Amino acid sequence: MEESADLLPGGYLAGEWVVGELIGVGGWSTVYAARPSGRTAGPDRPPEVALKVMPTAGLAPRQASRIVESAHREVELGRRTGHPRLIGLIESFVLSAPDRPSLDGAIVLVMERAALTLRELLDSGVPEADRGRLIEGICEGLAHLHRSGWVHADLKPENVLLGRDGSVKLSDFGLATELTGTHGYAQPLGTLDYLPPERWTAPLGAQGVQVRPSNDIWALGIIIHEVFASGASPFAGATPMARGAAVQEYGEGRAPLRMDHAVPPFWRDLAADCLAPTHEARAEHTADSLLDRIAAGRATRSRRSTWPHGGRARAVLLTLVLCATTGAALSSGAPRKDALPPVGALTVFNADRSCQDRSGRDPQCSLGLAIDPTRPYTPANVVPTRVWHGDVVTAECQLPDGLPIVDEDGLRSTRWFRVRLLSGSEPSAAWLPAVRTKDRPPLPNCPDPAAS
Numbered sequence: 137m138e139e140s141a142d143l144l145p146g147g148y149l150a151g152e153w154v155v156g157e158l159i160g161v162g163g164w165s166t167v168y169a170a171r172p173s174g175r176t177a178g179p180d181r182p183p184e185v186a187l188k189v190m191p192t193a194g195l196a197p198r199q200a201s202r203i204v205e206s207a208h209r210e211v212e213l214g215r216r217t218g219h220p221r222l223i224g225l226i227e228s229f230v231l232s233a234p235d236r237p238s239l240d241g242a243i244v245l246v247m248e249r250a251a252l253t254l255r256e257l258l259d260s261g262v263p264e265a266d267r268g269r270l271i272e273g274i275c276e277g278l279a280h281l282h283r284s285g286w287v288h289a290d291l292k293p294e295n296v297l298l299g300r301d302g303s304v305k306l307s308d309f310g311l312a313t314e315l316t317g318t319h320g321y322a323q324p325l326g327t328l329d330y331l332p333p334e335r336w337t338a339p340l341g342a343q344g345v346q347v348r349p350s351n352d353i354w355a356l357g358i359i360i361h362e363v364f365a366s367g368a369s370p371f372a373g374a375t376p377m378a379r380g381a382a383v384q385e386y387g388e389g390r391a392p393l394r395m396d397h398a399v400p401p402f403w404r405d406l407a408a409d410c411l412a413p414t415h416e417a418r419a420e421h422t423a424d425s426l427l428d429r430i431a432a433g434r435a436t437r438s439r440r441s442t443w444p445h446g447g448r449a450r451a452v453l454l455t456l457v458l459c460a461t462t463g464a465a466l467s468s469g470a471p472r473k474d475a476l477p478p479v480g481a482l483t484v485f486n487a488d489r490s491c492q493d494r495s496g497r498d499p500q501c502s503l504g505l506a507i508d509p510t511r512p513y514t515p516a517n518v519v520p521t522r523v524w525h526g527d528v529v530t531a532e533c534q535l536p537d538g539l540p541i542v543d544e545d546g547l548r549s550t551r552w553f554r555v556r557l558l559s560g561s562e563p564s565a566a567w568l569p570a571v572r573t574k575d576r577p578p579l580p581n582c583p584d585p586a587a588s
């Protein structure tokens with residue numbers, strides 16, 4: 137394939153990171169997978185990151201300064217408001233690439249790598265059991281941003297990332313605006329489908345347009361509708377401009393809010409409040425107050441629920457979606473180096489010899505960790521975290537009499553090890569069949585998994 141001068145080739149050394157495959161292209165940036173170079177790899181460096189490369193060469197001075205400002209905002213926000221619901225910024229640097237004039241001097245943000253975007257999940261269908269949790273995660277991210285005095289100002293499904301453990305993380309803070317009092321000013325940019333009615337008529341002053349937290353709440357209302365109504369906006373129209381006209385009609389009181397019947401009553405009420413037509417009416421619905429309502433609604437629903445394994449069902453469904461969308465390829469070192477002292481280190485063994493080369497981490501060679509060692513070892517019964525030959529995982533205990541597993545060499549065992557997953561993972565531990573390791577540390581027996 138011909139190499140583009142505007143793209144970094146695989147293997148390129150950008151700062152201290154080795155560029156991998158292309159992940160995505162935004163309006164002003166290109167995002168690549170990357171890993172630390174041999175020189176810098178170590179326990180304090182994540183084994184896999186995303187590099188957001190924002191070229192400035194050849195741009196008109198105003199465009200270039202816009203990009204510099206946008207990068208500056210992302211760095212500033214990352215530095216001041218880190219939170220598990222915001223994508224982590226690891227470092228930033230200016231790319232020195234004299235051999236590639238179009239990329240020389242580009243600004244590079246090194247971020248924690250996510251598995252997929254909410255847009256991709258909407259396109260493949262959000263599992264019913266995950267919908268509320270996803271919205272709650274977005275709301276937690278917004279509540280943190282707003283409490284820290286920032287407005288995201290470009291909230292949309294492309295900017296909601298999902299970690300490999302299904303965790304929700306807001307990203308792309310290029311338009312994020314710091315509040316001075318009740319509002320801030322931003323460039324008149326953003327994505328038409330997520331702009332509230334007042335933004336369509338907002339006066340453009342020397343500092344830009346006024347933005348307030350209620351802008352993000354409106355976008356959240358659109359996203360709630362999309363999540364429950366198979367990606368559809370509550371405002372009908374074939375193009376973003378047509379849908380924008382419908383938003384303005386509604387904002388001026390000339391049309392009612394029409395939501396899809398697929399949106400359940402609880403979420404319909406919440407979305408309707410987020411989509412209150414004026415800033416004043418919307419302002420009383422803060423991200424914090426919405427979070428309280430979601431928590432209260434969850435408590436009511438779980439009291440009514442007759443299915444005791446809701447948590448497990450959630451994990452399985454999200455696993456399926458992540459597997460389907462990402463091919464279930466996960467980073468090295470996924471099992472954590474835990475805060476608790478390890479009780480048994482296990483080196484993963486893959487009997488398939490073609491999978492014993494550690495360099496590629498081919499998704500085809502990844503091994504699954506079971507959710508329940510007493511149920512069939514199928515894709516529906518594995519967590520999103522994958523392991524490869526040679527990975528070291530931490531086991532807490534063993535189960536001598538789980539479901540029998542036979543490896544590629546015919547070795548059979550009913551023994552399973554319970555291994556810890558990255559902190560924040562749901563579930564927090566999963567099961568490695570004993571045929572997938574040669575180690576037999578003297579571990580205590582685990583409690584009966586059926587009883588937990």
Ligand SMILES: Nc1ncnc2c1ncn2[C@@H]1O[C@H](COP(=O)(O)OP(=O)(O)OP(=O)(O)O)[C@@H](O)[C@H]1O
Nearest residue numbers: 160161162163164165167186247248249250294308
């Ligand atoms: N940390 C990340 N991990 C994995 N994928 C990412 C990450 N950040 C961005 N991406 C992917 O790259 C795409 C482009 O990134 P991003 O939206 O940040 O660029 P942008 O130029 O700011 O976009 P926009 O056009 O919205 O301004 C995203 O839609 C997503 O698919």
